[in-house]
Amino acid sequence: xxxxxxxxxxxxxxxxxxxxxxxxxxxxxxxxxxxxxxxxxxxxxxxxxxxxxxxxxxxxxxxxxxxxxxxxxxxxxxxxxxxxxxxxxxxxxxxxxxxxxxxxxxxxxxxxxxxxxxxxxxx
Numbered sequence: 001x002x003x004x005x006x007x008x009x010x011x012x013x014x015x016x017x018x019x020x021x022x023x024x025x026x027x028x029x030x031x032x033x034x035x036x037x038x039x040x041x042x043x044x045x046x047x048x049x050x051x052x053x054x055x056x057x058x059x060x061x062x063x064x065x066x067x068x069x070x071x072x073x074x075x076x077x078x079x080x081x082x083x084x085x086x087x088x089x090x091x092x093x094x095x096x097x098x099x100x101x102x103x104x105x106x107x108x109x110x111x112x113x114x115x116x117x118x119x120x121x122x123x
Contacts, residue, residue: 031037091097099109 092101102109
């Protein structure tokens with residue numbers, strides 16, 4: 001019977017693939033060996049502030065776009081309501097419709113034109 005031996009796992013060895021190459025090139029260990037470099041702190045804080053402002057501006061713009069879209073839908077609904085109400089009003093205000101509705105009250109349509117009253121008295 002053979003003895004058990006431990007094989008070296010290939011994932012623990014440093015490989016020669018693309019990701020290991022990028023990791024070696026972007027290694028920041030040499031930069032932080034002596035501590036945090038304070039001379040870069042102002043630039044890092046400035047870039048962080050710009051990134052936060054950029055993200056906040058994108059959120060604000062997206063929120064405004066959603067509000068504008070919602071308002072456009074509401075305006076279209078109101079425009080449709082306005083046109084339907086206007087057409088109903090125009091139909092109800094026609095002379096024949098008014099005469100038909102007033103007939104229920106016992107009023108009749110006059111076929112003689114109205115008389116003009118002239119007052120000569122000055123005040």
